[in-house]
Amino acid sequence: MPSAYPEPHHPLRVDLVHHLPEPPLPEPRRAGRNSLPKQAKQPKPTKPPKLAKTQIAIAHREGVRTIHLRPRTLALGGACLLVLSTLYFGATAYLVYRDDLLNAEAARQTAILASQNVREAREVEASAIYEGEIASLRGTIDSLTKEIDQLNAVRSKENAGVDQKVRDLLNRQKELELRQAALTKLSEAARRAGLDVPAPGSAKARSTKGRGKSNGPDVTGSISPTVAKPVAQFADMGLRSPGKGQKVGAGPAPMPPDPRLAPLARQLDAMQADQDAVVLAMAGKMSTRTRKIETVLKRLGRPVPKGRNQGRDQDVGGPFVPVSAGDIDFKSEVASLADEFDRFAKLRSIAQALPLKRPIGTADISSRFGTRKDPFLGRLAMHTGIDFRAPTGLPAKVVADGTVIAASYNGGYGNMVDVDHGNGVVTRYGHLSQIAVKVGEKVVAGRRIGNVGSTGRSTGPHLHYEIRINGQAIDPMEYLRAGQEISDWI
Secondary structure, eight states: OOOSSOOTTOSOEEEEEEEOOOOOOOOOOOOOTTSOOOOOOOOOOOOOOSSOEEEEEEEETTEEEEEEEOHHHHHHHHHHHHHHHHHHHHHHHHHHHHHHHHHHHHHHHHHHHHHHHHHHHHHHHHHHHHHHHHHHHHHHHHHHHHHHHHHHHHHHTSOSSHHHHHHHHHHHHHHHHHHHHHHHHHHHHHHHTTOOOOOTTSHHHHHHTTOOOOSSOOOOSOSHHHHHHHHHHHHHTTOOOOOTTOOTTOOOOOOOOOTTHHHHHHHHHHHHHHHHHHHHHHHHHHHHHHHHHHHHHHHTTOOOOOOTTTTTTSSOOOOOOOOOGGGSOHHHHHHHHHHHHHHHHHHHHHHHTSOOSOSSTTOEEEEOSEEEEOTTTOSEEEEOSEEEEOOTTOEEEOSSSEEEEEEEEOGGGOEEEEEEEETTEEEEEEEEEEEOOOTTOEEOTTOEEEEEBOOSSOSSSEEEEEEEETTEEEOHHHHHHHHHHTTTTO
16 A cells, blocks of 8 residues: 655655455354354455456645546547547548649649640741741742843843744743742642642643643643753754853854744743643632631621732722733732732631631530520520530530630539630530539630530530620521631631
């Protein structure tokens, strides 16, 4: 047992005493017949406790205080300690794992931003390349103009005769080479714009200018094979062609006319006519497409850039006389065609930024824009968009490049996504079963923004599609019909 008084140098002492149950007392012997008279019965000893108790003795100056603890209490305390330890280590592990999740999400967002920057850089690079090609084409045209002027000046000073005719043919050959170089670049730019351009000398080019089959040799799109033939024939006739370092007009001795020059002249005439026909064909097709896109944009109320020659066709008149391939001014026609390419590129860029495509392929339209009978109340109500009938889960795609400005549940629209395309144009996609974009995300035409569903105020799976101009809902069919008219060129 602990001392009743604590030691002087210990003001407070706690002793833990574990009491074991006392052993039972021995039972008295039974008395026999010859035994002493029966004594008074001894009281039965109390039964020992079934469980041992634990005492905590606290000694202080005023005395000793004893606290009795049962094993059940100790077990409960140990269990609480175990639970607290488990919670502590579990919370520590959660904090560590949460940091890993946050770091992974930050890395994913960084990767998304990097991919968007790469895509934007590619678009800027492609635009710069196209502008560079146009600038290079203008430089070629200017150089072509100067060289043609120089050749014309040299040709005007030549003397008459066979030698003059040969030099004229060589000058024309050089001029056609320069024209062909410019025409090749124009043809490449036209094909990138989607024009079906006939190659110079092809059957299609000859049919375009309305000329019969030439008696001379066939002419291909490249002038190089044709160039060697006249020079070789000139050598056979004893005529000198300008060699390297020899100026045109150095003057061989005059020669009598030779009938073999006539086929060469016809061949060069055919080549020139073919080139003129190609320029006329490109100018006609490009003008048609430019005017068509311009008409569509004006009908939609969108501003269009003015061309260099716009306004010149006012306050004029006269009978219509079709122009032939031989009557055109090649230099001015090529310059006008280059301007037309520039204007076409600007108009196409404006059209590509508009919602002219369908969000779901060839899905049927179950409800159009305007007043209709409300499917729930049975009364007339305004329907601010069109509904495309489609099965649940079908991808819904954005119709033009833009920025997501809304992506959440919105009352009767259900799951809804709004995309801002700039210049006050916003498209809306409603009743989605799933949203695949976030607010602020940049999207490109054809990107999946969600899946078709029937959320919100809907009677079945479909996509509700709206076009809003400066906040005002308009009939999307105006833009869809316009998109069908120019779908091959944007």
